[in-house]
Every structure is written in structure tokens, then in C-alpha cells.
Amino acid sequence: GAGVSQSPRYKVAKRGQDVALRCDPISGHVSLFWYQQALGQGPEFLTYFQNEAQLDKSGLPSDRFFAERPEGSVSTLKIQRTQQEDSAVYLCASSPRDDYGYTFGSGTRLTVV
Amino acid sequence: AQKITQTQPGMFVQEKEAVTLDCTYDTSDQSYGLFWYKQPSSGEMIFLIYQGSYDEQNATEGRYSLNFQKARKSANLVISASQLGDSAMYFCAMREGRGSTLGRLYFGRGTQLTVWP
Numbered sequence: 237g238a239g240v241s242q243s244p245r246y247k248v249a250k251r252g253q254d255v256a257l258r259c260d261p262i263s264g265h266v267s268l269f270w271y272q273q274a275l276g277q278g279p280e281f282l283t284y285f286q287n288e289a290q291l292d293k294s295g296l297p298s299d300r301f302f303a304e305r306p307e308g309s310v311s312t313l314k315i316q317r318t319q320q321e322d323s324a325v326y327l328c329a330s331s332p333r334d335d336y337g338y339t340f341g342s343g344t345r346l347t348v349v
Numbered sequence: 350a351q352k353i354t355q356t357q358p359g360m361f362v363q364e365k366e367a368v369t370l371d372c373t374y375d376t377s378d379q380s381y382g383l384f385w386y387k388q389p390s391s392g393e394m395i396f397l398i399y400q401g402s403y404d405e406q407n408a409t410e411g412r413y414s415l416n417f418q419k420a421r422k423s424a425n426l427v428i429s430a431s432q433l434g435d436s437a438m439y440f441c442a443m444r445e446g447r448g449s450t451l452g453r454l455y456f457g458r459g460t461q462l463t464v465w466p
Contacts, residue, residue, distance in 0.1 A: 271454075277458060277459075279394070279454070281453045340386075340394050342393040343393070
């Protein structure tokens with residue numbers, strides 16, 4: 237596709253439930269990033285892939301958060317045993333290379349009830 | 350310490366007027382990049398303009414210009430001839446350093462711009 241696609245657009249999860257958020261980057265983009273944006277805040281970095289290699293996961297808030305990009309294209313962010321504080325918009329961005337601009341997806345809004 | 354500071358939670362401007370959105374940054378790196386993004390209520394982050402730390406000229410993109418003052422560590426966004434469609438949240442962001450953290454962006458808390466007719 238022409239842009240970064242994220243699904244689902246909205247997700248409501250009961251506390252304790254596991255969720256999986258998907259990101260389809262622009263074809264051929266080497267770099268992929270996940271950000272978490274809490275209500276009224278700027279996005280906060282979660283993790284970064286270069287092709288299938290996860291080069292930086294220092295922003296993941298806990299070991300309940302896990303991201304993968306097994307074939308260097310589609311990425312999945314998984315959150316286990318969701319908590320209310322996980323409620324946020326999760327943004328994915330991709331870039332053709334590290335020192336270039338980023339294209340963001342529209343995000344997945346996760347609400348944990 | 351915050352790497353990006355946006356001190357204006359909200360700004361109002363009349364249509365066709367110019368507006369400046371403030372951004373200051375904090376880094377010890379010599380090489381860094383500064384970005385501005387627009388986020389409408391629909392949620393997507395739209396890239397507006399980029400300034401590299403070694404760029405001598407201020408960046409411009411159509412109605413957007415970046416007032417880069419390196420000594421003051423400021424990177425203010427100037428929107429000329431505001432339009433109603435400019436109403437959105439605006440984020441300043443910085444990318445610093447090299448190596449594995451090259452791609453990571455640090456964002457400010459944003460400024461909500463409202464353009465009125």
C-alpha cells in the first residue's frame with residue numbers, strides 16, 4: 237500500500253487480556269518504529285527494528301510488552317496481561333533508512349477496561 | 350531532563366495570520382535533527398518540516414518555516430497565512446546521535462493550534 241497501515245484501528249480489552257497490534261510498513265522500508273501516545277501527551281518511543289533485527293527495545297515499559305518483525309516487513313506489538321495504564325494510542329512508523337524521514341500510521345487506540 | 354520542551358499548550362490565530370509555535374531542545378550531540386509533525390483529530394502524524402543541526406539555512410516547506418537558533422537551542426515553527434485546516438496538535442521532535450539509537454525520536458508534549466475565521 238501507499239502508506240503505513242495499522243490494525244485494528246480500535247481495540248477494547250479487558251484487564252488481563254492479551255492483545256496483538258499489527259503494523260504493515262511501506263514496502264521496502266528498512267526501519268520500523270513503535271511509539272506509545274498516552275492521552276494529551278507526545279508519542280514515547282517503544283522499540284525499533286532494522287529489517288528483522290530489533291536494535292533497540294529500551295522503551296518497552298515492562299516485560300509484558302513484546303514486538304517482533306520476523307520477515308523484516310510486517311511487525312506485531314504484543315501486550316500480555318493488559319493493565320489500565322496500557323490504554324493509549326500505539327503508533328507505528330517506517331522509514332527507508334535510519335537518517336531519513338518517517339511515515340506514521342494512523343495508530344491503534346487501545347482501551348483497557 | 351526533557352529533551353524537547355513545548356511551552357504553549359494552546360495557541361489561537363485568526364485565519365490568514367501568521368503564528369509561531371515554540372520549541373526548545375536539549376542535547377549534547379553535535380549531530381541531530383529536528384522535526385515538526387501535525388496531528389489532526391483523526392490521529393495520524395503528518396510530517397511538516399525537518400532541520401539538520403549542520404544546516405546553515407532555515408528550512409522552509411511551503412507555508413511552513415523553521416526558525417532555527419542553534420545557540421539558543423530553539424526550533425520554532427512558523428506557519429504563514431493560517432488556514433482553518435491548520436487546526437490540529439503540533440509536535441516538535443528531535444533525533445540525536447548515531448548508532449543503534451539513530452532512528453529514535455523524542456517528542457514534546459505538543460501545542461494545540463486553533464485557527465478561527
